[in-house]
Amino acid sequence: MEILEKIAHCVEFGKINKKSPYPPNMRNEDGADEYVKEALDSGIEPNDVLKEGLMIGMNKIGVKFRANTVFVPQVLMSAKSMSVGMAHLRPHFISGAVQRKGKFIIGTIKGDLHDIGKNLVAMMLEGNGYEVIDLGVDVGADKFLEAQKQHPGSLIGMSALLTTTMTNMAEVIVELKKVDPTQKVFVGGAPLSQEFCDKINADYYAPDPQGVIEYANSLLQLAS
Amino acid sequence: MTKKDLVISAIKLEETPRVPWIPFVGCHAGSLLGITATEFLRSKDHIVKGVNQAIELYSADGMPVIFDLQIEAEAMGCKLNWADDNPPAVVSHPMAEGVALEDIKMPTIEDGRIKMAMETTKQLRADNPDIALYGLITGPFTLALHLLGTDIFMKLMLEPDYVHDLMKFTTKVCNFMATEYVKAGADIVAIVDPMTSQIDPMSFEEFVQPYAAEVFETIKNEGALSSFFVCGNAKQNIEAMCNCKPDNISIDENISLEYVRDVSLNKGVSFGGNIQLTVSLLMGTEEECQRDALACMDTGGKKGFLLAPGCDIPMDTPVHNMKAIADLVKDEMRQGELRASEVATKEVDKLDLTAHWKSDKVRVDVVTLNSKSCAACQYMFKAAEVVSEPFGDDVICKEYNIMTEEGVQMMQTLGVRNLPTIVIDGKVEFVSQIPPLDEITKKIEAQLAKKKQLV
Numbered sequence: 188m189e190i191l192e193k194i195a196h197c198v199e200f201g202k203i204n205k206k207s208p209y210p211p212n213m214r215n216e217d218g219a220d221e222y223v224k225e226a227l228d229s230g231i232e233p234n235d236v237l238k239e240g241l242m243i244g245m246n247k248i249g250v251k252f253r254a255n256t257v258f259v260p261q262v263l264m265s266a267k268s269m270s271v272g273m274a275h276l277r278p279h280f281i282s283g284a285v286q287r288k289g290k291f292i293i294g295t296i297k298g299d300l301h302d303i304g305k306n307l308v309a310m311m312l313e314g315n316g317y318e319v320i321d322l323g324v325d326v327g328a329d330k331f332l333e334a335q336k337q338h339p340g341s342l343i344g345m346s347a348l349l350t351t352t353m354t355n356m357a358e359v360i361v362e363l364k365k366v367d368p369t370q371k372v373f374v375g376g377a378p379l380s381q382e383f384c385d386k387i388n389a390d391y392y393a394p395d396p397q398g399v400i401e402y403a404n405s406l407l408q409l410a411s
Numbered sequence: 412m413t414k415k416d417l418v419i420s421a422i423k424l425e426e427t428p429r430v431p432w433i434p435f436v437g438c439h440a441g442s443l444l445g446i447t448a449t450e451f452l453r454s455k456d457h458i459v460k461g462v463n464q465a466i467e468l469y470s471a472d473g474m475p476v477i478f479d480l481q482i483e484a485e486a487m488g489c490k491l492n493w494a495d496d497n498p499p500a501v502v503s504h505p506m507a508e509g510v511a512l513e514d515i516k517m518p519t520i521e522d523g524r525i526k527m528a529m530e531t532t533k534q535l536r537a538d539n540p541d542i543a544l545y546g547l548i549t550g551p552f553t554l555a556l557h558l559l560g561t562d563i564f565m566k567l568m569l570e571p572d573y574v575h576d577l578m579k580f581t582t583k584v585c586n587f588m589a590t591e592y593v594k595a596g597a598d599i600v601a602i603v604d605p606m607t608s609q610i611d612p613m614s615f616e617e618f619v620q621p622y623a624a625e626v627f628e629t630i631k632n633e634g635a636l637s638s639f640f641v642c643g644n645a646k647q648n649i650e651a652m653c654n655c656k657p658d659n660i661s662i663d664e665n666i667s668l669e670y671v672r673d674v675s676l677n678k679g680v681s682f683g684g685n686i687q688l689t690v691s692l693l694m695g696t697e698e699e700c701q702r703d704a705l706a707c708m709d710t711g712g713k714k715g716f717l718l719a720p721g722c723d724i725p726m727d728t729p730v731h732n733m734k735a736i737a738d739l740v741k742d743e744m745r746q747g748e749l750r751a752s753e754v755a756t757k758e759v760d761k762l763d764l765t766a767h768w769k770s771d772k773v774r775v776d777v778v779t780l781n782s783k784s785c786a787a788c789q790y791m792f793k794a795a796e797v798v799s800e801p802f803g804d805d806v807i808c809k810e811y812n813i814m815t816e817e818g819v820q821m822m823q824t825l826g827v828r829n830l831p832t833i834v835i836d837g838k839v840e841f842v843s844q845i846p847p848l849d850e851i852t853k854k855i856e857a858q859l860a861k862k863k864q865l866v
Binding site for chain 2: 201207208209210255257258259260261263264267298300301303306349350351352353377378380382383
């Protein structure tokens with residue numbers, strides 16, 4: 188297996204580093220941590236490590252998650268593997284050797300403290316080459332507006348787990364679109380539906396993280 | 412048969428005369444009293460008053476005492492964030508903040524709101540001897556997640572022994588709570604473990620099944636029935652949930668009821684669910700709620716099925732939506748109307764009635780449910796017949812019952828929406844209530860006169 192493939196494989200199956208006991212069939216083998224370092228040391232372009240290694244692995248796990256063949260624990264293991272690999276790339280992001288696809292502002296809506304889903308989406312976006320600005324939980328219009336101002340041209344996503352907080356999204360969307368009518372807003376969370384998304388004038392509803400990534404990528408394609 | 416017997420029969424997989432209805436009212440009862448969720452969930456008096464009101468208002472066959480999955484966590488040192496329109500949320504996870512498992516205190520009746528919960532159960536028991544009462548306990552995995560936070564997901568993979576130790580501890584808490592609820596008078600104890608929807612079947616089998624099974628065994632030994640509630644898309648774990656040997660499982664709209672029915676009945680476990688919380692109950696019309704509930708009832712059947720919302724209903728659920736479902740459960744005629752119109756809009760070709768209408772005769776078409784329980788249908792048709800008779804050959808009176816395909820087609824073609832209905836020469840004239848006979852006669856006379864003039 189070529190090293191970039193090995194990196195993708197480690198991310199897909201959640202092999203963080205040599206020390207990690209998971210997955211059992213890869214015990215005592217190198218993980219994403221070791222392979223990314225090795226790849227960079229051998230002179231492979233950081234950009235290729237990201238796009239042909241880490242991102243491929245995250246994409247594969249995203250597709251499996253959508254198909255319900257893996258669940259949150261497996262995705263978190265993959266995301267962890269990806270992030271230890273990303274740590275080696277950080278200097279190259281700063282130097283500009285690796286370009287990110289775009290910025291994505293994300294937060295759980297005001298009144299809501301649930302962040303498992305929001306975090307999963309953030310991790311998947313990061314693993315797909317986006318810079319994620321995570322505003323955390325209980326985020327109101329003011330914080331979203333400030334982030335929109337600081338990071339113009341970003342995509343914005345918000346999540347809710349409660350039927351009572353999901354309605355708060357409507358107001359934030361109005362405010363964001365007042366500032367920038369072309370602002371794209373993504374919504375998600377267990378009680379949401381396409382019907383609700385249409386009602387509050389959001390641009391996209393995704394029932395799973397992979398949907399967010401695919402729609403974000405399609406917007407990028409349209410723009411280029 | 413009392414309402415409680417009805418629920419117990421269904422849980423035990425026995426045939427029931429009708430589907431039992433368990434409106435999962437939690438903090439929504441606070442809105443019935445005009446108070447916040449916080450005020451509601453902290454007071455025995457409020458809960459007793461609110462739940463009693465909900466039982467009455469929604470004609471409940473069974474009802475949970477308190478729908479709040481934070482009671483145990485609060486008693487064990489997790490901080491809660493209280494809200495006006497939701498149950499509180501756990502905001503601190505002691506084990507994520509460095510507290511060791513050995514230092515987490517096993518709760519006693521004196522901690523947090525546990526005593527209040529049990530006294531509430533006793534009072535509701537005394538007030539409602541004929542209603543099935545559910546004691547709801549936080550499932551062992553969800554409680555573990557409250558204590559440890561989301562780190563638990565990766566620890567399943569990286570430190571399985573640690574998670575097993577934690578699960579053994581939360582199982583003890585579950586056993587304690589279950590025993591207390593049964594002592595206080597609950598008929599059914601439900602383990603509510605929504606976080607299990609987030610894990611794969613292998614993890615469920617290893618980290619949840621043995622522990623949940625132990626709690627169900629405890630409930631059985633205490634002499635009560637048990638249920639396993641899960642929300643979210645837990646389809647992958649339904650079979651494993653049944654393998655924990657609860658008496659019943661209850662699911663929300665994220666999982667198809669057909670699937671759950673087939674898996675659970677095959678395993679000898681009754682099931683319940685899954686009226687949609689937001690699209691139907693919170694945002695839908697009364698008719699949409701009834702249609703959703705009816706679809707559940709028709710899928711569930713009258714053996715081993717309990718009609719319930721997918722989970723704790725939203726606080727602001729309109730009262731009329733819940734009442735519409737309560738009415739439907741007992742109203743076979745309304746069920747028939749909805750079924751017929753559903754079929755009509757979806758699959759039935761309208762009839763060509765060109766030959767049906769006569770230039771010199773009046774048609775009196777009576778669309779009925781033709782159920783033995785539909786006395787109104789029989790009387791309305793009889794009234795139409797009696798009135799038509801004196802007109803002899805000039806009037807053709809006929810009954811179309813929607814238990815036949817022709818009846819359904821006629822209902823749709825004539826634009827009939829309620830049963831029974833009298834249609835005179837294609838015009839819907841009398842709906843549901845049987846009119847005085849002379850009113851029908853007048854309508855027929857007028858229509859006949861018009862026709863004679865034309866001829």
